Amino acid sequence: MTTPDETAVYLRTSEWYGPLNKDAFIHRSWMKRGHPDDTFHGRPIIGICNSASELTPCNQHLDDVADYVKRGIWQAGGVPMEFPVTSLGETQLRPTAMLLRNLMAMDVEESIRCNPIDGVVLLAGCDKTTPAMVMGAASVDLPTIVVSAGPMLTGRHEGRTLGSGTDLWQMDEQVKANETTWEELGELESVMTRSAGTCNTMGTASTMAAMVESMGIALPGNGAIPASDHRRRRLAQLSGRQIVDLVQKDVKLSQLVLRESLENAIVMLAALGGSTNAVVHLLAIAGRIGIELTLDDFDRLGSNVPLLANIKPAGEFLMEDFFEAGGVPAVLAELDDLLHRDAPTVTGGPISEYWRDNKTWNRAVIAPTKSPFAANAGIAVLRGNLAPNGAVIKPAAASEHLLVHTGPALVFDSIEDYKAQIDDPELDVTVESVLVLRGCGPRGYPGMPEVGNMALPGKLLQQGVKDMVRISDARMSGTAYGTVVLHVAPESAAGGPLALVKTGDIVTLDVPNRTLHMDVTKEELALRSATWKKPQPRSERGWSKLYADHVTQADTGADMDFLVGSSGSHVPRESH
Numbered sequence: 001m002t003t004p005d006e007t008a009v010y011l012r013t014s015e016w017y018g019p020l021n022k023d024a025f026i027h028r029s030w031m032k033r034g035h036p037d038d039t040f041h042g043r044p045i046i047g048i049c050n051s052a053s054e055l056t057p058c059n060q061h062l063d064d065v066a067d068y069v070k071r072g073i074w075q076a077g078g079v080p081m082e083f084p085v086t087s088l089g090e091t092q093l094r095p096t097a098m099l100l101r102n103l104m105a106m107d108v109e110e111s112i113r114c115n116p117i118d119g120v121v122l123l124a125g126c127d128k129t130t131p132a133m134v135m136g137a138a139s140v141d142l143p144t145i146v147v148s149a150g151p152m153l154t155g156r157h158e159g160r161t162l163g164s165g166t167d168l169w170q171m172d173e174q175v176k177a178n179e180t181t182w183e184e185l186g187e188l189e190s191v192m193t194r195s196a197g198t199c200n201t202m203g204t205a206s207t208m209a210a211m212v213e214s215m216g217i218a219l220p221g222n223g224a225i226p227a228s229d230h231r232r233r234r235l236a237q238l239s240g241r242q243i244v245d246l247v248q249k250d251v252k253l254s255q256l257v258l259r260e261s262l263e264n265a266i267v268m269l270a271a272l273g274g275s276t277n278a279v280v281h282l283l284a285i286a287g288r289i290g291i292e293l294t295l296d297d298f299d300r301l302g303s304n305v306p307l308l309a310n311i312k313p314a315g316e317f318l319m320e321d322f323f324e325a326g327g328v329p330a331v332l333a334e335l336d337d338l339l340h341r342d343a344p345t346v347t348g349g350p351i352s353e354y355w356r357d358n359k360t361w362n363r364a365v366i367a368p369t370k371s372p373f374a375a376n377a378g379i380a381v382l383r384g385n386l387a388p389n390g391a392v393i394k395p396a397a398a399s400e401h402l403l404v405h406t407g408p409a410l411v412f413d414s415i416e417d418y419k420a421q422i423d424d425p426e427l428d429v430t431v432e433s434v435l436v437l438r439g440c441g442p443r444g445y446p447g448m449p450e451v452g453n454m455a456l457p458g459k460l461l462q463q464g465v466k467d468m469v470r471i472s473d474a475r476m477s478g479t480a481y482g483t484v485v486l487h488v489a490p491e492s493a494a495g496g497p498l499a500l501v502k503t504g505d506i507v508t509l510d511v512p513n514r515t516l517h518m519d520v521t522k523e524e525l526a527l528r529s530a531t532w533k534k535p536q537p538r539s540e541r542g543w544s545k546l547y548a549d550h551v552t553q554a555d556t557g558a559d560m561d562f563l564v565g566s567s568g569s570h571v572p573r574e575s576h
């Protein structure tokens with residue numbers, strides 16, 4: 001074990017542990033509990049912000065990861081202090097984990113700020129846990145590094161592979177089309193989730209793990225090393241060493257996450273065919289750091305980027321294949337010309353060092369830029385009289401023939417309304433119809449659930465229909481696919497024009513021209529608007545009321561209006 005250079009940098013924790021007085025006595029005495037006297041004198045105290053929870057299955061193994069982070073911290077002369085925070089299990093939480101993302105971010109922020117720590121390692125994994133942690137940490141701005149949970153191994157069964165979520169959506173369609181039954185699919189429950197880790201598709205968790213790596217706030221390899229591969233432990237251990245170095249050099253999160261870093265993430269998001277949820281999360285993270293990032297930046301920077309990763313839901317393979325093919329660094333290497341090569345990282349070197357000497361081992365999984373899986377990937381931002389402030393679609397996950405489509409709207413006022421009608425054999429719907437779901441935005445649900453990829457009408461599935469245009473103010477799972485227009489802003493509950501569309505109105509989606517239009521005159525819309533009634537709030541107390549009263553719209557990140565920005569790390573008042 002090394003002893004840190006005590007003159008290297010001012011340590012924030014010296015305010016707690018440094019003085020010879022009553023207050024510092026309390027801080028030291030209550031913490032010592034077997035630690036030698038020099039533990040709280042001159043050594044960086046590193047918080048390990050751990051979102052492990054048995055109710056967050058994708059993060060269950062983070063206690064093991066924390067052990068390896070601690071080893072690295074001790075090796076570098078720091079002192080690890082692990083603490084728990086709110087955790088969000090995407091598949092378990094009702095009515096949606098997104099309702100609690102900002103609550104978790106608030107917990108993370110106050111836990112970091114109010115405790116005696118000099119730097120923090122964020123242990124994140126399942127979808128919302130990564131953005132919530134980075135948002136919270138950004139509003140404090142200590143030296144920070146992220147270690148992700150890592151994806152599960154590939155599910156394998158009777159010669160087929162199973163991708164988290166993506167294959168489930170297909171099974172659901174097969175059952176509805178009477179091709180199989182849930183009884184027959186029973187064994188696949190155990191196969192789909194075969195090992196520790198996050199979804200093995202390029203869903204939101206894998207996307208966000210790749211985003212933090214591309215932004216340089218996690219070590220290279222973070223995005224794709226499987227959870228159960230021992231190289232994940234090595235990465236955790238190295239991250240423990242690195243955070244001590246960051247504290248000693250006083251490199252704060254805001255010095256690493258620059259506009260250039262976010263632009264690199266947007267390019268990477270496109271090349272990976274990553275989750276549309278990353279749009280909302282990156283906007284929220286930018287808001288915490290004070291960087292002006294807009295929805296249009298995603299289209300401007302990402303929509304001409306080639307699709308280089310052949311991973312479900314936009315492709316065929318899974319995260320284990322992606323890791324073996326070279327992972328995030330291999331894709332970054334292909335994007336070299338499109339990236340800010342000098343963007344800073346936790347290593348102290350530029351991001352270009354992440355792909356120095358990197359090779360791609362499987363061209364079926366990671367394509368060269370000159371022969372990509374699709375010429376233009378990324379997120380397309382649509383505007384028009386249905387979405388004045390924007391809506392998003394992932395063309396790589398959509399059907400080519402539906403990217404320009406005109407058809408009559410079939411409107412559902414809520415997810416309950418949709419569920420009650422969608423499988424009715426008498427439902428007046430054809431393959432030309434445009435399914436419109438409203439009341440599912442940040443304020444309306446509340447929480448902006450992942451219901452935008454609504455399953456197709458049962459009777460059309462039975463006829464072999466595979467895709468239709470769907471429009472909503474909701475999000476969709478990063479593991480989902482289809483010609484799905486999401487995040488319509490303003491949402492219907494905020495009085496956006498989505499609230500005014502009626503069944504039978506002719507709607508046109510034109511992705512090449514970036515428009516989303518309903519063929520209804522301004523005068524008619526004004527008439528409908530005059531009689532529109534704001535929906536009753538779904539909750540009159542607690543977090544969901546606070547959330548619905550203060551959440552911003554999807555096009556600005558769906559953060560709480562009072563949480564945007566930073567309060568820094570200084571806490572002037574003592575506790576006694």
Ligand code: FES
Pocket residue numbers: 058089090091125126127164197198199203205
């Ligand atoms: Fe946790 Fe997919 S449900 S990562």
